[in-house]
Amino acid sequence: MIRSHYVFWLVFALMMIGLYVVISHGNLLKKLIGLSMFQVGVFLFFISLGKVDGGSAPIISEGVETYSHPLPQVLILTAIVVGVATLAVGLALAVRVFEAYGTVEEEELLERDQDEATT
Amino acid sequence: MTVLDVVSGVLLSVGAVFVLSGGVGLLRFPDFYTRIHAAGITDSAGAGLILLGLLVQTPSWETGVRLMIIMLFMVLTGPTATYVLAFAARRDGLPIWHEGDGRR
Amino acid sequence: MTTFVLINVTLLVILTATALTISRMRALYEATMLTALFSLVTACLFVLLDAVDVAFTEAAVGVGISTVLLLGGLSLTRSRETVTPRRRRLPGAAVAALTGGTLIYAAQDLPGFGAADTPVQSHPITDVYLRQSQEDIGIPNTVTSVLASYRGLDTLGELVVVVTAGVAVLLLLGPLTRPEDAGWRKALDLVDYRVLRVVSGLLMPFILLFALYVLFHGDFGPGGGFQAGVIFATGFVLYGLVFGLDKAQRVLPKAVLWSLIPLGLVLFIGLGVVSMLLGGSFLDYDTLSPGDPAAGQHLGILLVEAAIGITVAAVMTSVFFSFAGRRATR
Numbered sequence: 001m002i003r004s005h006y007v008f009w010l011v012f013a014l015m016m017i018g019l020y021v022v023i024s025h026g027n028l029l030k031k032l033i034g035l036s037m038f039q040v041g042v043f044l045f046f047i048s049l050g051k052v053d054g055g056s057a058p059i060i061s062e063g064v065e066t067y068s069h070p071l072p073q074v075l076i077l078t079a080i081v082v083g084v085a086t087l088a089v090g091l092a093l094a095v096r097v098f099e100a101y102g103t104v105e106e107e108e109l110l111e112r113d114q115d116e117a118t119t
Numbered sequence: 120m121t122v123l124d125v126v127s128g129v130l131l132s133v134g135a136v137f138v139l140s141g142g143v144g145l146l147r148f149p150d151f152y153t154r155i156h157a158a159g160i161t162d163s164a165g166a167g168l169i170l171l172g173l174l175v176q177t178p179s180w181e182t183g184v185r186l187m188i189i190m191l192f193m194v195l196t197g198p199t200a201t202y203v204l205a206f207a208a209r210r211d212g213l214p215i216w217h218e219g220d221g222r223r
Numbered sequence: 224m225t226t227f228v229l230i231n232v233t234l235l236v237i238l239t240a241t242a243l244t245i246s247r248m249r250a251l252y253e254a255t256m257l258t259a260l261f262s263l264v265t266a267c268l269f270v271l272l273d274a275v276d277v278a279f280t281e282a283a284v285g286v287g288i289s290t291v292l293l294l295g296g297l298s299l300t301r302s303r304e305t306v307t308p309r310r311r312r313l314p315g316a317a318v319a320a321l322t323g324g325t326l327i328y329a330a331q332d333l334p335g336f337g338a339a340d341t342p343v344q345s346h347p348i349t350d351v352y353l354r355q356s357q358e359d360i361g362i363p364n365t366v367t368s369v370l371a372s373y374r375g376l377d378t379l380g381e382l383v384v385v386v387t388a389g390v391a392v393l394l395l396l397g398p399l400t401r402p403e404d405a406g407w408r409k410a411l412d413l414v415d416y417r418v419l420r421v422v423s424g425l426l427m428p429f430i431l432l433f434a435l436y437v438l439f440h441g442d443f444g445p446g447g448g449f450q451a452g453v454i455f456a457t458g459f460v461l462y463g464l465v466f467g468l469d470k471a472q473r474v475l476p477k478a479v480l481w482s483l484i485p486l487g488l489v490l491f492i493g494l495g496v497v498s499m500l501l502g503g504s505f506l507d508y509d510t511l512s513p514g515d516p517a518a519g520q521h522l523g524i525l526l527v528e529a530a531i532g533i534t535v536a537a538v539m540t541s542v543f544f545s546f547a548g549r550r551a552t553r
Contacts, residue, residue, distance in 0.1 A: 008327075013323065047272050047274045055273055058352075084285070089395075098552075
């Protein structure tokens with residue numbers, strides 16, 4: 001069991017560390033870093049599903065018989081670029097939040113909003 | 120085990136030893152400027168020797184040309200990076216470590 | 224334990240250790256550097272898992288563009304995180320433990336890592352992508368042929384996402400948001416860094432040439448439109464960082480850059496419409512070269528990769544310019 005599934009368990013550990021950072025930490029930028037760690041875990045999981053023992057990269061060349069599957073790689077290639085695009089938008093939003101409130105910490109943002117709501 | 124295999128094996132192992140020593144130096148040196156020296160070893164001696172070891176084993180000349188271009192690129196950018204780091208630290212006023220000071 | 228398993232486990236352990244350190248680090252500049260290291264080790268893992276195209280993209284995007292964007296965001300906001308109180312840590316830890324436990328329990332049903340008889344490998348589409356693509360299209364890099372031809376519609380959708388993100392960042396941080404900043408220019412003091420300026424100036428044409436090489440060589444080796452666009456943008460980011468933003472914006476004026484963003488998308492959609500007008504379905508490249516479908520596919524893939532490269536390069540460069548040109552309010 002360990003022999004065949006160790007990759008998946010280690011990758012799940014990575015995903016969970018990223019998820020913990022997104023949920024627990026209050027700093028918006030730290031959340032974005034945690035989100036990118038979570039994404040990397042998902043990418044590794046997906047690509048490890050396509051790997052074949054003794055295969056090679058899915059570039060057809062002479063003398064190679066087994067290839068790893070190209071479809072997970074195509075999907076993850078797309079996902080990486082989309083991930084960095086969302087990171088850019090998230091960072092732009094964090095910068096605008098900082099300019100409006102003076103802080104990027106979630107607790108202080110909530111306090112400031114509640115103060116404005118009551119006054 | 121031809122002569123080429125032995126030569127490339129020796130080059131790869133010596134390169135790996137340099138990379139390891141760079142890592143150890145990064146952890147053990149007392150000051151930022153000395154740590155840059157250790158990092159530079161990894162970049163120049165370590166990577167260079169490993170690439171030379173791979174160059175000896177290439178099956179075709181086009182892979183060999185690619186490896187040489189990579190080596191040229193590392194020779195060009197490694198020292199630039201360490202120079203910029205050291206210069207920026209000096210401009211920022213980071214003090215130089217002297218014998219007898221504590222670890223920075 | 225074979226060498227492969229050893230290297231795999233070592234790299235994954237390094238990744239987990241880096242992830243734990245990043246989560247505990249409150250100094251965010253250092254956390255950004257560790258995130259770059261994280262992406263680099265992930266790229267090594269991708270090579271080990273035979274995903275060379277993905278490793279290329281992760282190294283270019285995750286280490287290059289991501290780090291620069293995070294540093295830009297940090298310079299415009301605060302770079303030190305406050306201590307997370309204990310009552311906040313508990314729900315996060317509980318959710319992570321619960322989800323992790325469920326995933327590990329569910330993973331028992333997954334086929335073994337590297338097995339050759341999994342549903343992924345024995346599906347008939349594998350044969351289509353690996354063997355029939357050689358007759359239909361004739362390109363050695365099956366990832367490019369799947370990305371640009373077989374699953375071309377997905378790639379079009381993703382290009383739309385990239386354009387939307389670029390437009391969103393321009394709307395949030397662009398020059399229209401703070402018209403009083405219009406004439407403001409940061410004084411860049413890199414005149415003493417002579418070695419850096421000389422080496423960067425020396426390397427710039429080669430970086431751009433390499434981007435073009437990656438674009439056109441994507442049919443035969445790892446490469447393609449996304450990697451090429453990101454490397455192209457990296458060249459301009461380097462130029463902007465070393466020589467100053469105003470010089471970079473004189474080389475690439477805003478009007479040119481902003482009009483290049485939708486140009487790739489229009490090219491992609493236009494190609495689909497043209498193939499419809501020539502009698503096929505949307506994005507059916509067979510019709511592009513009547514009588515020789517394989518040549519039509521080659522032409523279609525070339526145009527599509529070029530369109531992707533143009534848009535991705537323009538979006539990444541304009542996002543960097545938006546971040547770098549914003550005056551910090553701290």
